[in-house]
Amino acid sequence: MGSSGVQMVCLAYGVIGLIGIIVCCALPQWKVTSFIVSNIVTAQNSQEGLWMNCVVQSTGQQQCKNYDSWLVLPPDLQAARAMTLISCLLSSLSILILFLGAEFTNCVENEDVKPISLVAGVGMLLAGLFIIIPVSWSAHIVVRDFYNPLVVQSQKMELGVCIFVGWGAGALLLLAGGLLCCFSRLKCGHLDGTAMYYTDTVYCNVPTSVNKQHVE
Numbered sequence: 001m002g003s004s005g006v007q008m009v010c011l012a013y014g015v016i017g018l019i020g021i022i023v024c025c026a027l028p029q030w031k032v033t034s035f036i037v038s039n040i041v042t043a044q045n046s047q048e049g050l051w052m053n054c055v056v057q058s059t060g061q062q063q064c065k066n067y068d069s070w071l072v073l074p075p076d077l078q079a080a081r082a083m084t085l086i087s088c089l090l091s092s093l094s095i096l097i098l099f100l101g102a103e104f105t106n107c108v109e110n111e112d113v114k115p116i117s118l119v120a121g122v123g124m125l126l127a128g129l130f131i132i133i134p135v136s137w138s139a140h141i142v143v144r145d146f147y148n149p150l151v152v153q154s155q156k157m158e159l160g161v162c163i164f165v166g167w168g169a170g171a172l173l174l175l176a177g178g179l180l181c182c183f184s185r186l187k188c189g190h191l192d193g194t195a196m197y198y199t200d201t202v203y204c205n206v207p208t209s210v211n212k213q214h215v216e
Contacts, residue, residue, distance in 0.1 A: 006183050007102045007117060011095065013176035014124055018091045020169025021131050025084045028054050028064065029160035030077070030138055047160065050081050076141050080134035087130035091173060094123030098180070121180025128173030135166030 024030075028049025045056040054064040067073060073081075098120035099105060142157050 003183050004103045006179055007098065008104060010121075010124070010176040010180050011098055011102065013172045014091060014095045014098065014120075017124075017128070017131075017169040017173040017176065018088065018095060020165045020172070021084060021088045021091060021127075024131065024135065024162040024166045024169065025050060025088060027162055028052050030080070030135075030162045031142055031157040032160040033155070033157045048077075048157070049160075049162065050077060050084065074141075076134070076137045080138060083130045083134045087127045087173075090123050090127035090130065094120040094127060094177075097123065117180055118184035121177045121184060124173045124177030124180065126177075128170040128177060131166050131173070132170035135163045135170070139163050 026049075028047045028051070030050065031048040033046045044058065047054045047056065052064045052066045054062055056062045070078065070081075098117055101116040101120065139159055142159055142163075145151050146156050146158070
């Protein structure tokens with residue numbers, strides 16, 4: 001597969017990863033708990049997210065309430081808010097940079113700017129880390145509290161959908177960023193004893209005479 005095909009695949013992975021980050025940021029399903037009392041009608045499901053917590057009754061009625069203050073959140077959700085927003089911003093910018101600098105687009109005519117796909121790769125790597133860290137942190141706390149005998153049974157939480165979506169989105173962004181960095185990295189060759197450094201499309205730091213001989 002050529003570099004253009006790799007860039008197209010990475011762009012698709014980046015878009016899917018960005019959608020996953022938006023889902024994690026919007027849905028209140030980071031932590032979920034279900035408990036049923038003697039009367040099945042009163043069964044309810046509690047859900048916690050980055051911005052609100054919701055209670056879903058067995059009848060289908062759902063009530064959500066925004067958190068009163070940033071300071072009332074536990075440390076993992078405080079960090080998750082910031083890191084998820086940063087991840088969303090980084091992935092959006094990386095996708096835009098990749099689209100503008102990709103070889104299959106004509107948005108940027110200057111070939112000297114084309115290797116900025118390496119910048120997009122680094123941005124996607126950072127975006128993947130910034131979404132994997134908070135979901136893994138929250139998952140660790142949920143599992144720790146679940147097996148803690150001091151926590152009341154009705155207050156024990158389970159992993160929500162957003163945790164798994166975040167892991168998947170982070171994995172796709174890391175994969176896309178790694179591929180972009182591998183295919184956009186500087187390579188080194190030798191021609192007539194002179195070092196020649198080049199990317200996929202641009203030669204640099206090469207004497208003019210050597211460059212002309214290579215072209216011929």
